[in-house]
Amino acid sequence: MKGKFITLEGPDGSGKSTIIELISDYMNKKGIEFIVTREPGGTPIGEEIRAIILDNANVNMGAETEALLYAAARSQHIHEKILPALNEGKIVFSDRFVLSSLAYQGVGRGLGIEKVKSINDFGLRDVYPDLILFFDIDPELTLKRKTISMGGDRLEQEGNEFHRRVYDGYMELIKKYPQNVKKIDANKSVEEVLNQSIVEIEKILF
Numbered sequence: 558m559k560g561k562f563i564t565l566e567g568p569d570g571s572g573k574s575t576i577i578e579l580i581s582d583y584m585n586k587k588g589i590e591f592i593v594t595r596e597p598g599g600t601p602i603g604e605e606i607r608a609i610i611l612d613n614a615n616v617n618m619g620a621e622t623e624a625l626l627y628a629a630a631r632s633q634h635i636h637e638k639i640l641p642a643l644n645e646g647k648i649v650f651s652d653r654f655v656l657s658s659l660a661y662q663g664v665g666r667g668l669g670i671e672k673v674k675s676i677n678d679f680g681l682r683d684v685y686p687d688l689i690l691f692f693d694i695d696p697e698l699t700l701k702r703k704t705i706s707m708g709g710d711r712l713e714q715e716g717n718e719f720h721r722r723v724y725d726g727y728m729e730l731i732k733k734y735p736q737n738v739k740k741i742d743a744n745k746s747v748e749e750v751l752n753q754s755i756v757e758i759e760k761i762l763f
């Protein structure tokens with residue numbers, strides 16, 4: 558049996574991690590088999606790559622290197638975790654997936670959506686999400702909170718202009734590849750954001 562693949566996308570600090578925990582509670586209550594994972598990371602190799610990418614010391618990292626590292630971590634993620642779980646019939650939730658690379662590296666870093674898509678396609682093995690929940694929120698609002706409270710990692714420390722480009726990139730991508738994308742209004746309360754997410758999840762599960 559084939560499982561379902563659900564990804565969460567959005568600007569930094571859009572509340573995905575909080576909601577994914579609450580979705581886990583919901584799935585546990587329903588007794589449906591699932592796993593939760595994240596990008597970059599999700600596997601031991603991927604977590605090592607994540608540490609390199611997000612390290613504030615790596616100021617010299619080229620945009621192409623960054624894009625290739627994300628794509629490499631993703632390919633390992635698919636090979637080691639996502640495909641096996643889907644083949645076992647599980648529901649897979651991933652905090653970020655390929656749309657993040659298209660928005661952050663393709664548009665944010667200016668590498669071009671098509672170029673970033675082509676390096677990712679090599680490792681994707683035709684895996685495409687059955688549902689993409691896009692957490693829609695003004696990136697400037699959320700970043701202010703995150704960088705003030707925690708200092709922020711290498712990507713979070715990029716200026717507002719970068720994160721504005723990423724957001725606009727997401728908007729462009731959602732128009733270009735609307736397949737399976739559902740927008741979630743992430744300005745609302747946690748409870749409302751969770752409810753909106755569950756409505757969409759139930760549509761593809763039941």
Ligand code: TYD
Nearest residue numbers: 568569570596597627653657658661712713
């Ligand atoms: P993380 O701490 O997981 O941020 P968030 O909770 O906002 O998802 O850090 C991941 C960072 O990496 C985040 O700034 C988005 C960025 N990113 C890319 O630039 N490209 C990618 O392909 C992925 C998966 C993430």
